[in-house]
Amino acid sequence: MVVPPIHAALEERVGHTVPKSTVYRLLARHGWRKVSPDTRHPKADPAVQDAYKTTSGISGRAGEGG
Structure with missing residues (x-):
């Protein structure tokens, strides 16, 4: 994630606490977009x-399997 650092x-630069929303607004002003969440759950087991x-008969492709 980009926001915490x-x-x-x-x-550190301004010398006091700043809400995270300020960082998100700053990034938005400069054209940055919110990063999408991970595509994999941390507890997922491949x-x-x-x-x-x-075993399920699902191929994973649209229009196939079932």
Whole structure:
């Protein structure tokens, strides 16, 4: 994530606490967009997911399998 290090640097630079919303607004003014969340859950188990894919009959592609 980009915001925490920028937030810390900004607080150090100005010498007092700054709300995180200020950092988000600053980044938005400069054309930065909010980063999308991770596509994978931290507790996800790839082996279990692969086993499910092979036994469920779902191919993972639109219009196929079922």
